[in-house]
Structure formats: C-alpha cells, structure tokens
Amino acid sequence: MTIDIALIRHSWLLVAPAAEKVTMHFYGKLFSEYPHIRELFPPAMDLQRDRLLRALTQVVLGLEDGEALGGYLGALARDHRKYGVRPEHYPAVGQCLLAAMRANAGGAWLPAYDEAWATAYRYIAEVMIQAAEEDAAHAPPLWTGTVVSHEVRTSDIVVIGVEPDRPYPFRAGQYATLQSAHWPRVWRPYSIANAPRHDNRLSFHVRAVPGGWVSTALMRHTRVGDSLLLGPPRGSLVLDRARTPHLVFLAGGTGLAPLKALVEESAWMPERPSIDLFHGVRHSGDAYDVQDLRRLRAQHKRLRIIQAVSGEPEHWPCHTAVDALEYHRVTPDGDVFVCGSEEMVRETTARLRAMGVPADRVHTEFSPERPSFVRS
The missing domain is CATH 1.10.490.10 (Globins)
Incomplete structure (x- = not known):
C-alpha cells in the first residue's frame, strides 16, 4: 500500500x-x-x-x-x-x-x-x-479502580490513591485516563505519580480546573471507596530516553507527578543517576508534596530538590523552575525532563535551547510545537 x-x-x-x-x-x-x-x-x-x-x-x-x-x-x-x-x-x-x-x-x-x-x-x-x-488477547479495554486515599493538599490540589481491580502494567512516567461516575464517557488524562509497586496502587496529583468536569469531580465529590474507570497506560516520558548519568527535572505545578515517579524508579537502579529536581509553583502554599519529596530525597541519596516560587514578589528570589536552574548555576549537561502546562513546557524548552542544550536531550511528553493534552 x-x-x-x-x-x-x-x-x-x-x-x-x-x-x-x-x-x-x-x-x-x-x-x-x-x-x-x-x-x-x-x-x-x-x-x-x-x-x-x-x-x-x-x-x-x-x-x-x-x-x-x-x-x-x-x-x-x-x-x-x-x-x-x-x-x-x-x-x-x-x-x-x-x-x-x-x-x-x-x-x-x-x-x-x-x-x-x-x-x-x-x-x-x-x-x-x-x-x-x-x-x-492479553489486556482488558479498561480497569475499575477503587479510591483508597483522598488527600486534599491545597485549596485546588488533591492526591488520590487508586487500587485497580487487576494488575495495571505501566512504566514510571506514563499517564492514565480516568473517568468518574459523575461524568460517564468523559475521560481525562492524569500522570501516574509513582513507579510500579507490588501492591498495584497508583497515585494521581489532580488540580481542580475552573469549570473542569472531571478534575472538580475528583477534587470535590470523590471519596475513599468510590470507583473510577482507568484507560490503558500511555505516554513515553520514561527513563529509557536518558543517556547520561546526570539528569535535570523541571516541573511546573502538578507536572511534578511523572517526574516524581521517575525519581522513585531511579532510586532502585544499581547505578542510579544524580538528579536535580526543580519544582516551580506560583505561590509557596502551592508546594503540595514537600513531605513525600523529602522522603524520596532521603531514599535516593543522589537527589537534590529545589523549590521555585514565581508569583510572590516578596518571595526572594522570585523564580520559575528554569529561572532557578540558572540561578543555582546547575549546568544542564545531561538529559533534561520537563513537565507542566503547555505554556510552561514551551517556554522552558525555548530557554533550554538558548542555553545550548541539544534538542535530543530535552524530553517532554509532547513536543512544544504541538498542543499537549488538557486535564479538566
């Protein structure tokens, strides 16, 4: 043909x-x-x-x-x-x-x-x-998951733990589409915030988007014991894409989720890479996952975490994740993984290219030249 x-x-x-x-x-x-x-x-x-x-x-x-x-x-x-x-x-x-x-x-x-x-x-x-x-021949069209935890971390961010009804074969860095019983046939993609575990549980970081059907249902109307439907795992933001021993992770908001999963996976590698993780938020109160990140840092040993706050002029320095990268004089001499809003990914990628980082060393779920998916 x-x-x-x-x-x-x-x-x-x-x-x-x-x-x-x-x-x-x-x-x-x-x-x-x-x-x-x-x-x-x-x-x-x-x-x-x-x-x-x-x-x-x-x-x-x-x-x-x-x-x-x-x-x-x-x-x-x-x-x-x-x-x-x-x-x-x-x-x-x-x-x-x-x-x-x-x-x-x-x-x-x-x-x-x-x-x-x-x-x-x-x-x-x-x-x-x-x-x-x-x-x-070997996988169901969808999975039924039971909500096993529902932690409201900020006024618009919730971390949800889900236990699928059968093994869910995903890789760290991938995402799943979720459907709430409140909105039948409406699916939205959310990154899985953990590496595969023996208990088969999945963690999702959900920001409630104004007017967002699914995100609002997950944030406001979902409780422990409720059921969610999960589509098959998708995405290619996986560690296999990296070829260098030093990694830089740049996250914006809940774009932290897949990068956190990659950190968790790398902690168990025989030759774990060194990782500089920059998490950018607009306000200091939006830093919703501090305790878990501290746990990961203690476990990983070769992980450095830097919080960047961009929306508070009184907070000094007032930085995005990529601003903080330059401010702390971290040389992005290895692979760089970027995840966040479409605007954040586009602007961060452009800044990295201006710094001289080769295009094949910058990894995103979606190319800045085309739109990313919408979570709502």
Missing part, C-alpha cells in the same frame, strides 16, 4: 484553515448517518473535536516515519478500546471524515485527494484494528 504523502499534505493545507468546520461537519454527518455511534462519545463534544484535529495533525506530519506513526496509531487503538470502538466503526468514520474535508476545501478539492486519503485511511484502520486485536 503506497500512500501519496505529497497529495495528503497538499490537501491538508486546503482544509487546515477551516479545521474547526471540518470537525463539526464530520461529527454532524457521523452522528446523523450512524446514530448508534453517538453513544460512544461524551455528552459535550468540545474537547473531542480538538482531539480529532490533533490526531489528524499527528498523522499528516508523521507519514514519513512509518515506525513512529505505527506506534502512535497502535497506542491510539489500544486507548480507543475503552470507548467500545469495533472494526465495523472504521469505514463509517473514514467516509464521514473524507466528506467533511471535501466539503470544506473551498471548492479546491480534487478527485486525486479522495484516492490518496482513502489509501491512507485504509492503512490507518488496518494498523489500529490489528493493534486493538493484539491488545485484546
């Missing part, structure tokens, strides 16, 4: 300016012609439309790298099992997607684009269907 990448890219340039219309057209057509598929989706579709656009962008930009694209599609397929997606749904999605792009190309759509996208979509569907079938 040969995909005409040039035609795919050219046609994408036609519809990209009208991306929002494309997604609205797509879902309108899909739900009107295949109403039984509507039940797989959440009541509100705003974030779902955004996810479709991001997935399409990722596919279009990644067509040359077949191995990486296959990995991305495989992870997407495994995650989609939790929605109840079946092989027979793929033709309907492909047909409606092509119709939506054709209708929003400003009259410039060519028959050759139809053929190129049909070929590309057949490849996408085949990869995803095969990955989902292989995953189904």
Whole structure:
C-alpha cells in the first residue's frame, strides 16, 4: 500500500484553515448517518473535536516515519478500546471524515485527494484494528479502580490513591485516563505519580480546573471507596530516553507527578543517576508534596530538590523552575525532563535551547510545537 504523502499534505493545507468546520461537519454527518455511534462519545463534544484535529495533525506530519506513526496509531487503538470502538466503526468514520474535508476545501478539492486519503485511511484502520486485536488477547479495554486515599493538599490540589481491580502494567512516567461516575464517557488524562509497586496502587496529583468536569469531580465529590474507570497506560516520558548519568527535572505545578515517579524508579537502579529536581509553583502554599519529596530525597541519596516560587514578589528570589536552574548555576549537561502546562513546557524548552542544550536531550511528553493534552 503506497500512500501519496505529497497529495495528503497538499490537501491538508486546503482544509487546515477551516479545521474547526471540518470537525463539526464530520461529527454532524457521523452522528446523523450512524446514530448508534453517538453513544460512544461524551455528552459535550468540545474537547473531542480538538482531539480529532490533533490526531489528524499527528498523522499528516508523521507519514514519513512509518515506525513512529505505527506506534502512535497502535497506542491510539489500544486507548480507543475503552470507548467500545469495533472494526465495523472504521469505514463509517473514514467516509464521514473524507466528506467533511471535501466539503470544506473551498471548492479546491480534487478527485486525486479522495484516492490518496482513502489509501491512507485504509492503512490507518488496518494498523489500529490489528493493534486493538493484539491488545485484546492479553489486556482488558479498561480497569475499575477503587479510591483508597483522598488527600486534599491545597485549596485546588488533591492526591488520590487508586487500587485497580487487576494488575495495571505501566512504566514510571506514563499517564492514565480516568473517568468518574459523575461524568460517564468523559475521560481525562492524569500522570501516574509513582513507579510500579507490588501492591498495584497508583497515585494521581489532580488540580481542580475552573469549570473542569472531571478534575472538580475528583477534587470535590470523590471519596475513599468510590470507583473510577482507568484507560490503558500511555505516554513515553520514561527513563529509557536518558543517556547520561546526570539528569535535570523541571516541573511546573502538578507536572511534578511523572517526574516524581521517575525519581522513585531511579532510586532502585544499581547505578542510579544524580538528579536535580526543580519544582516551580506560583505561590509557596502551592508546594503540595514537600513531605513525600523529602522522603524520596532521603531514599535516593543522589537527589537534590529545589523549590521555585514565581508569583510572590516578596518571595526572594522570585523564580520559575528554569529561572532557578540558572540561578543555582546547575549546568544542564545531561538529559533534561520537563513537565507542566503547555505554556510552561514551551517556554522552558525555548530557554533550554538558548542555553545550548541539544534538542535530543530535552524530553517532554509532547513536543512544544504541538498542543499537549488538557486535564479538566
């Protein structure tokens, strides 16, 4: 199967300016012609439309790298099992997607684009269907977790302990999507804040986002003993990406969670790396995990932790995590892991590059050139 990448890219340039219309057209057509598929989706579709656009962008930009694209599609397929997606749904999605792009190309759509996208979509569907079938042979589509701890640490941050109903095979640095009974079919991603444990328990750091359905439910309306649904583990912010013995971790807010998991994992390595962890918060009261970090520091022995406060002028020095890195004259001569808000990751990555840190030494869950996921 040969995909005409040039035609795919050219046609994408036609519809990209009208991306929002494309997604609205797509879902309108899909739900009107295949109403039984509507039940797989959440009541509100705003974030779902955004996810479709991001997935399409990722596919279009990644067509040359077949191995990486296959990995991305495989992870997407495994995650989609939790929605109840079946092989027979793929033709309907492909047909409606092509119709939506054709209708929003400003009259410039060519028959050759139809053929190129049909070929590309057949490849996408085949990869995803095969990955989902292989995953189904050894893993459930989702896990049911019981809330075993619920610690409110600040006015808007809670640390939740969850015990899945069966082994949950993840790696330190990965994330899981969670669904609360308060919002059926609404999933949000949260980084797992611990390395794998013998008791199979998971820890999540949740910041309640104003207007956020799931985060508010987890913060305000969840209690010990409640059940949550968990999607399969995803993400690639793992220690295997590092190639140097000195690591710098830069965390913003609850972006601390996956980096904390990496510290925990590294503490048990025969040749543990030395780690400088900079945790940036806006206000000193937002430093929600001080005790656990002290425990990790005592356990790790080669870990240094520096708290940076950026939103209090009276707090001196007034620093972000990357400001603190420069202030303490820590040379980022090894691998650097960055996690936080989209803005924090983008600005921190730009600062690191300006310091001369090579791009392949800066590790984030998502590239600064494309949006990260939204936790709400």
